[in-house]
Amino acid sequence: MRFLLDTNVVIFSLANRSRLTDRVRALLEEEESHELFVSHVSVWEISAKIGAGRLQLPGGSFRPALQALERVGVKLIPVELPDILAVETLERRHADPFDRVLITQAMRYGLTILTSDDQIPLYAVPVIWK
Numbered sequence: 580m581r582f583l584l585d586t587n588v589v590i591f592s593l594a595n596r597s598r599l600t601d602r603v604r605a606l607l608e609e610e611e612s613h614e615l616f617v618s619h620v621s622v623w624e625i626s627a628k629i630g631a632g633r634l635q636l637p638g639g640s641f642r643p644a645l646q647a648l649e650r651v652g653v654k655l656i657p658v659e660l661p662d663i664l665a666v667e668t669l670e671r672r673h674a675d676p677f678d679r680v681l682i683t684q685a686m687r688y689g690l691t692i693l694t695s696d697d698q699i700p701l702y703a704v705p706v707i708w709k
Contacts, residue, residue, distance in 0.1 A: 585694035
């Protein structure tokens with residue numbers, strides 16, 4: 580399967596794996612049988628949280644963690660104009676602009692989102708958490 584990691588899953592994976600569900604943890608550990616993706620919008624959100632002092636990661640920066648993710652085969656998805664413009668027509672069920680872009684990217688690329696966010700399943704996009 581092809582999974583898009585929500586920002587919260589990326590953060591939990593790096594800073595507190597116990598916050599992941601058993602199912603999500605197992606999927607992440609089976610990385611050879613799945614394609615894992617992280618959006619540039621998640622990189623932006625994590626970097627913004629670190630810069631604002633709302634998130635601390637080992638080493639004080641997301642850069643080393645991002646390099647480690649790429650080394651184990653996690654692919655980055657750039658935020659492109661179609662992803663941004665698709666937000667215009669996305670139903671207004673979720674207010675978070677970062678999550679709204681993740682939803683449009685999952686729809687565009689046919690990805691299942693791994694997330695603890697209970698608002699994302701309100702959209703026509705597959706989600707796994709429990």
